[in-house]
Amino acid sequence: MKVAKFGGSSVANAEQLKKVANIIRNDSERKAIVVSAPGKRFSDDTKITDKLIEIGEAYVENKSYAEPLQFVLDRFQEIATELNISNQIVAEVREDIECTLQSSDSDALKLDAIKAVGENSSAKVLSAYLQSIEVHASYLNPKDAGIFVSDSPGGAQVLDESYDHLLKIREHKGIVVIPGFFGYSKDGKLITFSRGGSDITGSIVAAGLQADLYENFTDVDSVFCVNPTIVDQPKEITSLTYKEMRELSYAGFGVFHDEALIPAFKADIPVCIKNTNNPEGMGTIIVSQKEPQPNPVVGIASDTGFISIYVSKYLMNRELGFGRKLLTILEDEDISFEHTPSGIDDLSVIIRESRLTKEKEERVIARIKEELDPDTIYVERDLALIMVVGEGMDSTVGLADKATHAFTRADVNIEMMNQGSSEVSMMFGIKSDKVDAAVRSLYQAFFEEN
Amino acid sequence: MKVAKFGGSSVANAEQLKKVANIIRNDSERKAIVVSAPGKRFSDDTKITDKLIEIGEAYVENKSYAEPLQFVLDRFQEIATELNISNQIVAEVREDIECTLQSSDSDALKLDAIKAVGENSSAKVLSAYLQSIEVHASYLNPKDAGIFVSDSPGGAQVLDESYDHLLKIREHKGIVVIPGFFGYSKDGKLITFSRGGSDITGSIVAAGLQADLYENFTDVDSVFCVNPTIVDQPKEITSLTYKEMRELSYAGFGVFHDEALIPAFKADIPVCIKNTNNPEGMGTIIVSQKEPQPNPVVGIASDTGFISIYVSKYLMNRELGFGRKLLTILEDEDISFEHTPSGIDDLSVIIRESRLTKEKEERVIARIKEELDPDTIYVERDLALIMVVGEGMDSTVGLADKATHAFTRADVNIEMMNQGSSEVSMMFGIKSDKVDAAVRSLYQAFFEEN
Numbered sequence: 001m002k003v004a005k006f007g008g009s010s011v012a013n014a015e016q017l018k019k020v021a022n023i024i025r026n027d028s029e030r031k032a033i034v035v036s037a038p039g040k041r042f043s044d045d046t047k048i049t050d051k052l053i054e055i056g057e058a059y060v061e062n063k064s065y066a067e068p069l070q071f072v073l074d075r076f077q078e079i080a081t082e083l084n085i086s087n088q089i090v091a092e093v094r095e096d097i098e099c100t101l102q103s104s105d106s107d108a109l110k111l112d113a114i115k116a117v118g119e120n121s122s123a124k125v126l127s128a129y130l131q132s133i134e135v136h137a138s139y140l141n142p143k144d145a146g147i148f149v150s151d152s153p154g155g156a157q158v159l160d161e162s163y164d165h166l167l168k169i170r171e172h173k174g175i176v177v178i179p180g181f182f183g184y185s186k187d188g189k190l191i192t193f194s195r196g197g198s199d200i201t202g203s204i205v206a207a208g209l210q211a212d213l214y215e216n217f218t219d220v221d222s223v224f225c226v227n228p229t230i231v232d233q234p235k236e237i238t239s240l241t242y243k244e245m246r247e248l249s250y251a252g253f254g255v256f257h258d259e260a261l262i263p264a265f266k267a268d269i270p271v272c273i274k275n276t277n278n279p280e281g282m283g284t285i286i287v288s289q290k291e292p293q294p295n296p297v298v299g300i301a302s303d304t305g306f307i308s309i310y311v312s313k314y315l316m317n318r319e320l321g322f323g324r325k326l327l328t329i330l331e332d333e334d335i336s337f338e339h340t341p342s343g344i345d346d347l348s349v350i351i352r353e354s355r356l357t358k359e360k361e362e363r364v365i366a367r368i369k370e371e372l373d374p375d376t377i378y379v380e381r382d383l384a385l386i387m388v389v390g391e392g393m394d395s396t397v398g399l400a401d402k403a404t405h406a407f408t409r410a411d412v413n414i415e416m417m418n419q420g421s422s423e424v425s426m427m428f429g430i431k432s433d434k435v436d437a438a439v440r441s442l443y444q445a446f447f448e449e450n
Numbered sequence: 451m452k453v454a455k456f457g458g459s460s461v462a463n464a465e466q467l468k469k470v471a472n473i474i475r476n477d478s479e480r481k482a483i484v485v486s487a488p489g490k491r492f493s494d495d496t497k498i499t500d501k502l503i504e505i506g507e508a509y510v511e512n513k514s515y516a517e518p519l520q521f522v523l524d525r526f527q528e529i530a531t532e533l534n535i536s537n538q539i540v541a542e543v544r545e546d547i548e549c550t551l552q553s554s555d556s557d558a559l560k561l562d563a564i565k566a567v568g569e570n571s572s573a574k575v576l577s578a579y580l581q582s583i584e585v586h587a588s589y590l591n592p593k594d595a596g597i598f599v600s601d602s603p604g605g606a607q608v609l610d611e612s613y614d615h616l617l618k619i620r621e622h623k624g625i626v627v628i629p630g631f632f633g634y635s636k637d638g639k640l641i642t643f644s645r646g647g648s649d650i651t652g653s654i655v656a657a658g659l660q661a662d663l664y665e666n667f668t669d670v671d672s673v674f675c676v677n678p679t680i681v682d683q684p685k686e687i688t689s690l691t692y693k694e695m696r697e698l699s700y701a702g703f704g705v706f707h708d709e710a711l712i713p714a715f716k717a718d719i720p721v722c723i724k725n726t727n728n729p730e731g732m733g734t735i736i737v738s739q740k741e742p743q744p745n746p747v748v749g750i751a752s753d754t755g756f757i758s759i760y761v762s763k764y765l766m767n768r769e770l771g772f773g774r775k776l777l778t779i780l781e782d783e784d785i786s787f788e789h790t791p792s793g794i795d796d797l798s799v800i801i802r803e804s805r806l807t808k809e810k811e812e813r814v815i816a817r818i819k820e821e822l823d824p825d826t827i828y829v830e831r832d833l834a835l836i837m838v839v840g841e842g843m844d845s846t847v848g849l850a851d852k853a854t855h856a857f858t859r860a861d862v863n864i865e866m867m868n869q870g871s872s873e874v875s876m877m878f879g880i881k882s883d884k885v886d887a888a889v890r891s892l893y894q895a896f897f898e899e900n
Contacts, residue, residue, distance in 0.1 A: 242764075243795070246764070246765075246794060246795060247793060247794050247795075250767065250794045258765070259765070261764075262764060262765065265764060310870065314692075314696070314711075314712060314715060315696075315708070315709070315712065317700065317786070317788070318709075318786070319786075320781060320784065320786045321777075321781045323777055323787070323790070324774055324777035324778055324780075324781050327771075327773050327774035327777060328774055330774075331770060331771045331774050334770065336767070336768070336769075336770045337773070338767070339791075339792050340773070340790050340792065341789075341791070341868050341869055341870040342789050342790065342868060342870050343697060343869075343870050343874050343875050343877070344696060344697050344700045344837075344875065345693070345696060345697075346870050346874070347870065348870040387794075394863070394865070395863065396863070397857070397858055397861055397862065397863045398857075398858040400850075400854040400857070400864045400867060401851070401854040401855045401857065401858040403854075404850040404851040404853075404854045404855075405851045405854075405855065407847070407848075407850070407851065408847055408848040408851040411847055412847065413844070413845065413846070413847045414850045414869070415844070416869055416870060417850060417867045417868065417869040417876065418791050418792060418867065418868060418869070419791055419793075419864070419866055419867040419868070420760065420791040420792050420793050420796050420797060420798040420866060424793050424796070425793050425794065426867065427793070
């Protein structure tokens with residue numbers, strides 16, 4: 001039994017929805033389908049979810065939401081017409097939105113409910129279309145599916161009992177189509193996951209159903225081993241582990257919602273990333289373990305926008321609690337950090353710049369100065385992190401050599417290095433303006449030579 | 451004005467003491483002399499301090515201390531005879547020891563006072579000998595010099611006021627000879643520094659006198675760039691910075707007492723390491739800043755006896771406070787750590803094995819499991835750390851490349867890597883049994899090629 005999730009571009013219009021229906025029809029193992037809201041049909045297009053957010057925000061600010069509402073209605077009208085299904089869906093969308101706005105709920109709950117209209121309607125559309133072509137399918141609301149979540153609008157966390165409820169879907173006759181992105185609190189309020197949360201729903205449903213496979217249909221053939229905007233037509237990854245995917249997605253790989261892997265990971269369900277426009281393609285499969293490879297490096301990820309707070313103090317190393325105190329100061333300011341490479345008497349804390357405001361940074365620096373009395377403290381900006389990722393790197397001599405040589409060849413100075421004893425990844429910190437040159441050189445070293 | 455400190459082998463017998471006197475006589479800038487206790491005359495010899503500790507311990511355990519006492523007295527008798535100075539010193543040593551043992555002080559204070567007899571008597575001997583050859587010199591007790599310290603036997607910390615007292619030594623007529631290794635608490639108790647603490651006294655006296663140079667005379671011509679028991683006749687380091695010295699001494703470089711550099715470092719006084727047996731040699735000078743070098747690597751240090759606690763948890767990176775909590779657990783057990791290299795979802799804490807008992811380790815592991823709920827936790831043993839050290843490494847492309855390539859050439863797998871943004875050092879963690887091969891290969895790469 002498989003759970004298939006279709007992303008925004010896969011349900012963006014009638015043409016795409018027909019492809020989705022064909023995919024569903026072609027494999028009787030596909031039992032539960034999870035859908036996103038209609039996404040972009042072309043690169044300049046607007047996603048339905050963005051328009052729904054416009055409606056919600058306009059309402060909260062007491063402004064007119066006629067334009068975005070019309071945009072949403074028009075899109076569903078167009079889809080219904082082209083799929084030749086009842087246009088009752090358009091009336092339902094309008095009613096959903098208006099009822100939500102008139103309700104007595106808080107603004108946060110209203111916004112969540114409005115945002116969810118896209119996925120919800122998308123599921124209804126697909127279900128109606130499947131029925132129209134005589135596929136035995138039915139729409140299933142997350143409440144009826146039993147997806148219960150924490151009461152935190154925009155950042156729902158699934159409650160464990162949901163998995164037991166979802167298991168009962170196995171008894172349903174035919175295929176069920178479930179909207180992604182949201183669940184319900186125990187007192188019946190609609191609560192959304194974080195943005196991109198349809199991937200999370202898919203993963204939860206796959207775990208609940210104890211599926212053999214969670215298929216994640218998107219608009220790329222597979223996961224590339226390096227950012228295709230840096231390297232032209234890079235190699236595709238056929239198989240990688242959860243850990244590898246996680247390390248890659250951390251630093252710039254946007255294919256898959258990070259948090260979404262957890263339910264599948266915990267239930268040990270393989271995840272397959274496939275292309276709605278090329279369903280026969282191999283795709284990329286994410287598994288818990290894989291066979292050792294001759295070249296253990298599966299991918300190179302990179303991301304910019306990091307800073308490093310550098311602190312040095314003579315004999316720091318002897319001061320029990322120095323590192324802990326530094327991290328406590330960050331925690332007090334609610335700042336999570338990435339890495340802490342260190343010398344004997346110095347410590348660098350690498351932080352995503354977006355996690356710091358100017359005020360927070362000033363407070364942190366002032367507290368470090370006052371509480372830790374360092375000899376030196378400064379902030380280094382415009383840093384990029386590059387991760388060379390692959391399980392099994394720990395038993396291969398010469399990988400660090402190959403990687404560092406690639407930096408030399410690209411004439412890039414390595415500012416920081418970090419590799420723990422797991423060796424799923426090697427981290428290199430460099431200046432942001434060198435990142436493309438470094439990534440290209442690493443790609444050449446690990447994927448083009450030999 | 452210079453402060454010169456002579457180590458144990460430089461005052462081990464009459465022949466060595468004559469060399470010391472010559473050195474003192476040859477440079478009128480040498481104002482204050484600090485001495486250790488007589489050390490080894492040949493490799494199987496026993497240091498006076500070890501015999502003094504035997505006396506103290508035997509006394510505490512109510513055993514006979516006649517043998518070690520006789521050993522100590524015989525040595526001073528031999529020195530006095532050969533130097534042709536009064537053997538009054540022998541009577542004084544016996545009296546010092548007996549009075550201390552009969553006093554009403556605590557055992558800890560007695561042990562400190564007994565241990566200090568070696569340095570104290572050594573200073574008296576040298577002063578008497580200098581006078582006998584008509585050098586204007588006098589013995590100065592640390593109490594009269596004003597070296598006041600914290601009341602922590604065996605681990606004294608100098609009190610800031612000492613520096614003001616010491617400055618007055620500038621007014622003394624002639625040379626002063628001060629015993630190293632101990633000072634006095636504010637209530638007049640003799641308290642020793644940690645073992646090897648004569649280097650600390652020398653550094654404190656140099657800082658107090660605002661000396662132009664602190665000369666540290668030992669039995670090697672200079673600091674080698676790598677451990678000479680691993681590489682035969684390695685290159686000598688002519689000049690290095692405090693930071694570099696500190697990074698090197700951390701991992702296996704035993705030339706200089708770590709803590710001893712602090713007073714000189716804070717007062718910005720250059721430290722020169724010279725050989726009593728070859729005083730004309732260049733030696734090694736330690737300074738706060740030096741000119742950029744074409745090869746910025748000054749040395750390669752290595753040490754074994756490390757373990758790594760590896761912890762991984764899916765999405766650890768999102769858990770604010772994870773790293774801090776882990777460090778708090780270590781701090782609660784009074785365990786200081788060396789480095790914390792990390793991946794996205796894993797963290798390794800490198801610890802000196804000597805800092806952990808089996809019980810502590812079990813408690814730490816149990817608490818991490820209970821409080822942090824990791825997916826994986828294990829301890830990796832038999833690790834060695836290798837530090838490639840040099841200021842200015844941060845602006846040289848290709849050093850990491852060169853270093854990692856040396857590991858490949860020696861067929862050594864790099865388990866861990868760590869380099870902060872200061873880049874005074876690069877750290878590599880490897881298996882202990884590979885350390886000699888790796889160090890030799892690194893030496894070849896950085897000091898023999900080109």
